[in-house]
Amino acid sequence: MPASGRQRKWIIGIDLGGSHFSVGLVSTSGALQSVQRHRVAVADGPAAIIDQMREVIFAQLDSQGLTRTDVLAVGIGSPGPFDRKAGVIIESYNLQWFDVPLVKMLRERVGMDVVLDGDAISATYGEWWAGVGRGSRHMVGLTLGTGVGGGLIINGAVYYGCSDLAGHFGHMIIEANGRVCSCGNQGCLEAYASASAIVGRALEKPKELRRSQAWKEIAGESHRLTAKVLYQWARRGDGFARALFEETGRYLGTGLAGIIHTVNPEIIVVGGAVAKAGNLLLTPARQEAGRRAFKSAFRRTRIVRASLAENAGVIGAAGLAQCHFGNQRPGAM
């Protein structure tokens, strides 16, 4: 039975990265039915890539016996900078996209409503809607990946700020004269707690690094050093790698204390690839935040690992599309 407007029960979520995109079919209650990941052929240019998105969307609908009329809307989570309201990717050096009207181009290809939002905001919203943040009123989401992204839910709705730049917790300054960040500023949380910062900090201690097991694994080729190699060795008990993750956790906890004092959220959800280190990172982070923050605020803030792993972005992008087009959830502010 083809669904009428009121019966559209499915939403498409797309998580757009620098080298891959993922397309998921999500129910209006936040359940992920299916998800597919595709490598982007950058050289083919935006039109070809957006054609590919269309193909993946319809292939997924077909496989579930669904059609376009079953779908409420499509939500895309993308790295910045982009113009959310215009639906335009302003620049992506990874994709080599500049001023690409992604929303318009995809809408024309699929004949569905499309909305664009941030990747970290989508992941945050996903965890709030269908993950570990469910039921909370005020939530902060952090995505520790190549950079440190963030999102902010206030009163059960995404808080965007006056120019769509709220929630960039990765660029809170925790060391006024500290490490240089990818944004050019000094001492940002991102310059300590992102995957690239963890590798950078390891390389800044060459003597200790050379004595670690991680160094042996990469046969002394520093370009092969990754945060993943380091946390795997931390997990296996390598002293250098363990100390590095403990220190990372303390920096993260310093940022968390600032978040607790300013946003006073019920829950802070930590996701992204670096969060796979789990308690190697979160235990020292909680200790440091507890040491630094007002006890009365710290006690009320749960600091937890994200629960939807790499699907948070797809689910959240779908949820934000439902916010935007479905009027079934609190609208965004």
Next chain:
Amino acid sequence: MPASGRQRKWIIGIDLGGSHFSVGLVSTSGALQSVQRHRVAVADGPAAIIDQMREVIFAQLDSQGLTRTDVLAVGIGSPGPFDRKAGVIIESYNLQWFDVPLVKMLRERVGMDVVLDGDAISATYGEWWAGVGRGSRHMVGLTLGTGVGGGLIINGAVYYGCSDLAGHFGHMIIEANGRVCSCGNQGCLEAYASASAIVGRALEKPKELRRSQAWKEIAGESHRLTAKVLYQWARRGDGFARALFEETGRYLGTGLAGIIHTVNPEIIVVGGAVAKAGNLLLTPARQEAGRRAFKSAFRRTRIVRASLAENAGVIGAAGLAQCHFGNQRPGAM
């Protein structure tokens, strides 16, 4: 003509400090009609002080030919910690008050509705309602005094967070291993930009301080050194004092960059006694924030000096009472 419930056009605002309280008569549109400041006789205990508040309230009403029935409600802005919902001052070492049910005690004495809120939140709300923040949607207020207080307006309403501790921007950490703060934590903005921190930082440079004009003014008695003496000499061109305020401005700007990246407000209003230093402080603060923050966010955020001076707290406390009892303004979240 005695006013009926619907015609109550006046609100009482009280700004409670550690040594003084101020009582103001404020119109429901935010105009301050009169204000009186009184020294608190701490030794007399809470009941006597609250009796005095009642006397000042009725003296002010009398002087304007008004009675209790002209008053919508009383709002009190107080330093923490307090229980906003219960209306109880939990502890004030300055006042020697512990678990004082201020709201109940004052309500019984004046026969009017009373509500309690934070001093920095009241000052922030005052600037938003009737001061330089008027008409903005998302605003941050900072009060640079003995400490650094803050308040957060989101979507035109005070944002309290999950346990009434949001907006403590003074306890964002800007130097992970920096100066010890009054809260026991290290490297808080308050440990650099409060009046006491400015004095402390001056005393940490004894050689330069001794060569400054400020040192001559206080005849080398370091306990007489105040932020006021220092900014007056900064204004007169004393090199040491100027450099100190420039450095203070840079620390403040570091905190402002963090606020811009996380809250992305339209306007940040800087008040409190230290803000009297004006552009000696705000020019380097704006420069530092501009150097550190995303250009697109910085361009959209005005950083301005508070406009209501020491009356912001009284006016804001009255405004919050109107929020609470009058339903004439957006309610608080």
